[in-house]
Amino acid sequence: MGTIVFFIFAILAIAAAWGVVTSKNIMHSALYLALSFSGVAVLYVLMNADYLAAVQLLIYTGGIAIMVVFAIMLTLRGEISDSNPENRVWGWGALVATLMFIMIAFVIYTNADWRILATPWTSGGSAADISLLMLTKFMVPFEAAAVLLTMALVGAVVLAKGVKVSK
């Protein structure tokens, strides 16, 4: 059962990612991106990371994908059906990405340590467990992340809106 669900959603995520990079219409790319993120969220559930799956749906599918859609609508010019073209050297990009994939796949399949199945999971993954970890062992990175998010918020507003020059 888990295997069937895994393959359905893994193939969904990869096919949607393929749609993101090959679609000619950039709005379709953005919607494929949301689909790919949702497929990955199901993979998180299969790996007992319930909280991360919820975060993935909330932040990636709900936040980032919608923000990308808004940015596309704000910057759209010309014909929508040809809004996401490839550049002149896309062949080289495809070559490099394919070689990279072959190399990673080779490493994965020749490493015997990674050819393992899962042992039963007994150690949570819920919001309570992760928040406990964030407020004890990872408190400093957690606060740094809070500062980073505030800076990003201010920076995004300043960049997108512009600053009024004072006299």
Add this chain to the structure above:
Amino acid sequence: MNLSNLSNLSVGLSTYLLVGAMLFCLGLYGVFAKKNMIAILMSIELMLNAVNINFVAFNRFIWDQKVDVHYVLTGHVAALFVIIVAASEVAVGLALVIAVYRNRQSTNVDELNWLKW
């Protein structure tokens, strides 16, 4: 949520890593091949997502029952920080796209060459 039935995995670690590698390489291709700045940002998001899959997969498959129960979720926390950084990156990135678009009326990265001498 009791999903223990569903998640008695018969899929190994290497299959998860392979899914992550495929997503990563599709994102890499998008970064190399796309003209539109927003498409490049979307490809970067795909790559960050692939890295998250690897974090969670390693955390799920290579864990030690003897370790204190509150410390075995380190991979989840790493993935969470990647999500935080990705969210700030896409916010600032899209603000930059809009700022550039306001000045140059274009989101084509091939035209953004005014730092070239």
